[in-house]
Amino acid sequence: MTTDFTPWASLAGGVMIGLSAVLLLAWEGRIAGISGIASRLLPPYQDRSFGSRAGFVLGLVLAPLLYLAVTGHEVVQSVSSNLLLMGVAGLVVGFGSVWGNGCTSGHGVCGLARLSSRSLVATLTFMATAIATVFLIRHMGA
Amino acid sequence: MNFLVNLGLGLLFGTGLVVAGMADPAKVLNFLDLFGTWDPSLAFVMGGAAVTAFVGYRLVLRRKAPLASPTFHLPTATAIDARILIGPAIFGVGWGLGGFCPGPALTAITLGAPGTLAFVPAMLAGMFAARLIGTGAYRPGKPSFAR
Numbered sequence: 001m002t003t004d005f006t007p008w009a010s011l012a013g014g015v016m017i018g019l020s021a022v023l024l025l026a027w028e029g030r031i032a033g034i035s036g037i038a039s040r041l042l043p044p045y046q047d048r049s050f051g052s053r054a055g056f057v058l059g060l061v062l063a064p065l066l067y068l069a070v071t072g073h074e075v076v077q078s079v080s081s082n083l084l085l086m087g088v089a090g091l092v093v094g095f096g097s098v099w100g101n102g103c104t105s106g107h108g109v110c111g112l113a114r115l116s117s118r119s120l121v122a123t124l125t126f127m128a129t130a131i132a133t134v135f136l137i138r139h140m141g142a
Numbered sequence: 143m144n145f146l147v148n149l150g151l152g153l154l155f156g157t158g159l160v161v162a163g164m165a166d167p168a169k170v171l172n173f174l175d176l177f178g179t180w181d182p183s184l185a186f187v188m189g190g191a192a193v194t195a196f197v198g199y200r201l202v203l204r205r206k207a208p209l210a211s212p213t214f215h216l217p218t219a220t221a222i223d224a225r226i227l228i229g230p231a232i233f234g235v236g237w238g239l240g241g242f243c244p245g246p247a248l249t250a251i252t253l254g255a256p257g258t259l260a261f262v263p264a265m266l267a268g269m270f271a272a273r274l275i276g277t278g279a280y281r282p283g284k285p286s287f288a289r
Contacts, residue, residue, distance in 0.1 A: 013162020014190025022198030059152020094268025100229020133238025
């Protein structure tokens with residue numbers, strides 16, 4: 001299934017994401033890494049920032065409703081209905097992102113913006129295995 | 143106050159994901175499908191976000207401290223060790239399987255697709271497991287890695 005190439009919308013969305021990351025650093029001095037924020041909503045707790053993290057995650061969850069209210073457009077989406085596949089994918093994403101100290105946002109956006117070589121290695125690694133996984137499924141019949 | 147500010151920042155981040163098209167796994171999977179129905183849009187998302195953060199971080203870090211905390215909480219690890227290869231390698235496989243990384247998966251909850259509702263609890267369980275095993279971000283007595 002093809003999807004439309006949307007450079008301007010994607011660039012605008014990216015700038016919004018970057019702006020959110022900048023403002024989070026300005027406000028609380030933290031990196032906007034979603035795997036770190038979400039995983040620290042779960043015990044064990046190391047600091048007193050639970051309220052901040054809960055607020056951020058709630059904002060993420062409510063964002064499509066804000067988008068609908070402002071634009072009047074439903075969010076278009078196509079998610080696999082293979083629940084076993086999606087469950088396994090979720091488990092792997094959750095484990096791998098915390099094990100590697102970050103995901104697309106923490107390493108791919110914030111880490112690269114900090115010119116972190118660790119984040120560059122992480123980003124190249126998850127891009128490579130993600131591309132390889134899609135290749136195996138779509139073109140090798142895995 | 144921190145809750146409300148973060149609620150606003152989460153809304154901004156999540157709306158950015160929606161506007162960018164990242165809340166749609168089909169678009170993400172097409173970005174990753176270089177040799178098929180490639181949709182390069184997400185390069186613009188990551189590029190736009192990273193460049194904005196690159197410029198903004200430099201402005202913010204000129205200050206001695208953030209507005210609502212006595213210090214900045216920046217990651218201190220620099221070693222290129224096995225974990226920084228293995229963790230992202232595992233994460234990438236899941237990203238390629240489902241088309242969701244953690245942010246878009248959380249943003250997609252209210253859209254209510256069954257696949258999302260299977261993905262998110264499993265993701266949280268995976269995160270919890272990684273922290274319990276202790277090789278993840280959680281290390282007692284060490285500074286918090288706010289990723």
